[in-house]
Amino acid sequence: MAELSVGSYSFREAGPRRYVAPVDLERLREVVELLVREDSYLSMISAVDLPKEGAIELNYVFWSIKHRAAFIVKTRVSRERPVVPTIVDIVPGALGGELETYDLFGVVFEGNARLRRGFLVPEDLTSKGVYPMRKDAGV
Amino acid sequence: MFKMAVVEIPIGPQHPALHEPIMLRVKAEGEEVVEVSVNTGYNHRGVEKLMEKNSWIRGMYLAGRVCGICNAVHTQTYVQGVEKLMGVEPPPRANYIRTVVMELERIHSHMLISAVVAEIVGFDTLFMLIMRDRERVMYLKDLVTGSRVHADIHIVGGVKRDIDEIRRGKILDELKVIEERLKYYRRVFEEDYTLAKRLTEVGRIKKADALSHCVVGPTLRASGVGSDVRFDDPYAAYSEIPFNVVVRDEGDSWARMMVRLEEALVSVDIVRYALEHLPQGPAVPKAFPRAAKVGEVISRVEAPRGELIYHIVSTGGGNPYRVKIRTPSFLNVVNTEFTYLGHRLADVPVIFASYDPCISCTERVLVIDERRGLRRYLSLRELARWGAT
Numbered sequence: 001m002a003e004l005s006v007g008s009y010s011f012r013e014a015g016p017r018r019y020v021a022p023v024d025l026e027r028l029r030e031v032v033e034l035l036v037r038e039d040s041y042l043s044m045i046s047a048v049d050l051p052k053e054g055a056i057e058l059n060y061v062f063w064s065i066k067h068r069a070a071f072i073v074k075t076r077v078s079r080e081r082p083v084v085p086t087i088v089d090i091v092p093g094a095l096g097g098e099l100e101t102y103d104l105f106g107v108v109f110e111g112n113a114r115l116r117r118g119f120l121v122p123e124d125l126t127s128k129g130v131y132p133m134r135k136d137a138g139v
Numbered sequence: 140m141f142k143m144a145v146v147e148i149p150i151g152p153q154h155p156a157l158h159e160p161i162m163l164r165v166k167a168e169g170e171e172v173v174e175v176s177v178n179t180g181y182n183h184r185g186v187e188k189l190m191e192k193n194s195w196i197r198g199m200y201l202a203g204r205v206c207g208i209c210n211a212v213h214t215q216t217y218v219q220g221v222e223k224l225m226g227v228e229p230p231p232r233a234n235y236i237r238t239v240v241m242e243l244e245r246i247h248s249h250m251l252i253s254a255v256v257a258e259i260v261g262f263d264t265l266f267m268l269i270m271r272d273r274e275r276v277m278y279l280k281d282l283v284t285g286s287r288v289h290a291d292i293h294i295v296g297g298v299k300r301d302i303d304e305i306r307r308g309k310i311l312d313e314l315k316v317i318e319e320r321l322k323y324y325r326r327v328f329e330e331d332y333t334l335a336k337r338l339t340e341v342g343r344i345k346k347a348d349a350l351s352h353c354v355v356g357p358t359l360r361a362s363g364v365g366s367d368v369r370f371d372d373p374y375a376a377y378s379e380i381p382f383n384v385v386v387r388d389e390g391d392s393w394a395r396m397m398v399r400l401e402e403a404l405v406s407v408d409i410v411r412y413a414l415e416h417l418p419q420g421p422a423v424p425k426a427f428p429r430a431a432k433v434g435e436v437i438s439r440v441e442a443p444r445g446e447l448i449y450h451i452v453s454t455g456g457g458n459p460y461r462v463k464i465r466t467p468s469f470l471n472v473v474n475t476e477f478t479y480l481g482h483r484l485a486d487v488p489v490i491f492a493s494y495d496p497c498i499s500c501t502e503r504v505l506v507i508d509e510r511r512g513l514r515r516y517l518s519l520r521e522l523a524r525w526g527a528t
Contacts, residue, residue, distance in 0.1 A: 015223075017372050018437055041353040043439075044465035046450040059450060059463075061437060065350075065364065068371045070437055093353025096473035097465075120183040132188060139188060 006071065007034040017069040025075050025084065032060065032087045035071055040064035042087075045097035047105045049135045054079050056105055060087075077107060079134075086112040106131035143169040148484070152181045156488035158255055159498040161472065163491065167484050175479040175487070177472060182498050190462040195221055195431060196295070198459060202449075203291050205464060206497055208248050211240045211290040212442040217462075218293045219374055220438030220451040224431035225295060232422040233297035234376040235413045239310075240283055240290050241375065241440075242406040242413070246317065247276040248443035249399040249406075252495040253324060256396060259488050260337040265327060272320045279310050296424035307414050318407045325400040328393075338393035342478045342490030345390060352474040355467045356445020357402065358494055361387050361394035368441035380412050392493035399495070430457055442467050444495050468497045 002013040009031055011019035023031050046059040060073040077084055086109040087094045098109040103119040103126075117126040125132055125139070132139040151162035162178035186205055190198045202217035203210040215237060222229065229237075250273040257265035281287040283302060292298045302310075328334055344354065349362035359366055365386040369377040385401040387394040431453040438449045445467030452461040471494040479490055 015436070036351075039350070041350050041355075043353070043446065043448055044450070044463065046461075046463035046465075048452055048461045048463075061448065061450070063366070063439075063446070065366050065371075070372075070439070072437065091353065092351055093470060093474045096469055099473075100469075118180055120180045122180065122183070132185065139185070 004067070004069070006031075006038055009034065011071055014072070018072065019069055020072045020074060022074045025077060028060075028073065028075055029085055029087060029090065031073055032090050035062045035064070035073070036090060038064045038071075039066035040071065042091045042094050042097065043070065045094065045101050047101050047107060047133070049079070049105065049133065051079065051135050056082055056107060058084065058101070058107065082107040083110055084108070085110050088112050104131060104133040106134065145173060150487060151178075156259065157491065159496050161496065161498050163479075163487060165479070165484065165487060170483045170485075172479045172482050172484060172487060175476045177476055179473070179498070187462055187464060190459055192458070194457050195225075195429065195459065198462065199293065199295070200291065202464075203289055203293075205466070207288060208251065208497060209244055209442045209444065209447075210288070211237075211244050211284075211292065212440050212447055213464075214291065214293040215241060215375065216438045216440040216447050216449045217451070218295055219440070220436045220449050221295055221431060223436045223438070224434055224451065224453045225428045226432065227296045227427065229297050229424075230421055231376070231418040232301070232420050233424075235417050236283070236298045236302055236422055237293060238376040238380070239302070239410050239413050240280065240292050242410045243276055243280045243283070244290070245406045245443045246321075246403045246410075247273050247280070248495075249403040250276065250321075250324075252492065253328070253396060253400060256338075256392075256489070256492050257334070259492050260334060262331075262333060265324075269324060272317065272324075275313060275317055275320075279313055282306050282309060294424065295427040298422050301422045302414075302417070307417070311411065311414055314407055314411055318404065321400065321403050321407065325397070325404070328396055328400055335393065337486075337489055338396060338493070339389075339391055341392045341482060341486050342475075342493055343389075343391045344475070344478055346388075348477070349390070352477070353470050354445070354474060354494075355470055356442070356495075357395050357398040358445065358471050358475075360385060361398045362390040363388040366446075368439050368446050372439050374440060376413060379416075380409055382409050382412075392489055395493045395495075431455065431459075444468055444497060445471065466497070468494070472496050472498075 003010045004019050009021055011021045014020045040062040043061040043063045048057040055076045058075050062071045098112050099119040101107050102115050103121050130137050145166050145168050148165045151157050152160045160181040164176045166174035186201055190201055203214045205213045250269050254266045254269035277287040284290040284292045344362045346363045349359050365384050367384040370384050382405050385398050387398055433455045435452040440447045448465045450463040454460045
């Protein structure tokens with residue numbers, strides 16, 4: 001499988017025009033900063049709840065106009081204490097993605113001042129503290 | 140110096156100036172907008188959760204119902220992702236038919252927003268005229284798919300209906316009229332004094348801001364970035380069809396409308412090319428698998444409003460484990476709060492409409508029994524029961 005390097009990170013090819021790299025939470029902001037320099041925008045933040053492993057997987061998908069390829073940064077956070085550093089100050093366009101992921105999965109993006117419940121979820125669920133996209137939410 | 144008080148004005152979720160259920164919380168100092176925050180959540184239907192609980196095939200119909208205007212592109216994104224997970228390759232003829240339907244959709248979607256923008260700036264006659272001609276495109280979509288709104292023509296491994304010679308000829312004939320009308324509307328948007336006054340220099344996005352705020356589609360291309368999924372990351376039959384990516388540098392509301400009208404004309408050429416070069420062979424699959432392999436896929440499509448992207452995760456079996464849908468309007472609406480600043484209150488609906496916002500709202504079905512003269516609304520639950528039988 002081919003690899004593509006962005007700074008000191010190598011992304012593994014996962015299909016045509018798709019490159020994936022697992023990244024530790026501590027180094028997430030560093031990778032995002034590197035990717036932004038590659039003429040790319042944040043396409044989406046996709047969270048996957050993995051209750052058996054006690055984790056929530058976060059996929060930051062960037063589309064690079066320079067490389068004409070999607071870069072997928074994979075990171076994991078514990079379900080009990082899901083705290084992730086925000087990237088809104090690096091990519092202002094991450095706002096919607098972070099608000100949505102917080103509202104649906106309960107992942108806290110530390111440093112994002114606009115985080116709030118009720119971005120998408122109605123009040124009958126937010127008042128009970130339910131994060132509906134978690135597998136055990138009972139929704 | 141005299142300073143005006145700052146007044147907060149909520150526009151929406153139901154407001155005559157907005158055609159979508161969303162709220163713009165606008166702070167204005169006199170007529171000047173000083174702060175905007177977008178309030179969402181009036182229409183969240185939990186489609187992603189529903190997909191997790193339903194089979195792969197039912198998910199196809201759910202995807203088509205995420206949006207009423209651009210339903211075929213949603214099904215395309217879902218189906219092409221599922222096809223990868225199931226290891227199915229659609230035949231070339233099916234890819235061409237899918238492309239035809241998606242491009243017809245782009246034409247009518249761009250016409251719709253042109254009409255809406257005309258109406259918002261107070262040009263009601265233009266709204267009526269464009270909507271009249273848009274109906275011609277809806278008729279063609281009906282001709283190909285059997286429904287003027289919801290196409291539902293995709294199926295894993297192909298399409299549900301083939302195009303015969305008579306239909307092909309009819310579409311090619313009708314395209315001539317549509318092309319003529321689109322050229323006329325492009326001229327109107329280009330030359331009309333009122334439209335120019337209301338749209339130029341309004342809601343400008345610079346190239347660097349467009350990238351950092353992650354806007355997509357015509358909004359991105361009107362700011363000088365030539366990014367189009369059909370060209371950069373081809374799917375369906377786009378790798379075999381020659382076409383241009385429309386880019387403009389102005390970055391204002393007017394440029395966004397011009398990009399759309401130009402693109403609609405490009406779409407006419409794509410439909411024509413696809414129909415004239417329609418490959419022979421089967422298009423409708425006889426059977427398709429019901430279970431997917433373990434894996435995940437990032438599926439991208441250029442919807443009329445921009446890049447539409449699905450993240451589908453499979454752990455094997457009959458249901459998806461997770462489907463994440465990110466629609467283009469999600470980025471274009473939430474991330475563009477800064478573009479309203481410094482403009483007048485009356486410009487807010489114009490800027491908002493220039494992003495072609497789509498907060499989709501279909502949540503039930505009306506059943507009409509013509510013979511007995513009955514009308515009845517069906518809930519999603521009842522519909523799901525029908526799907527199960």
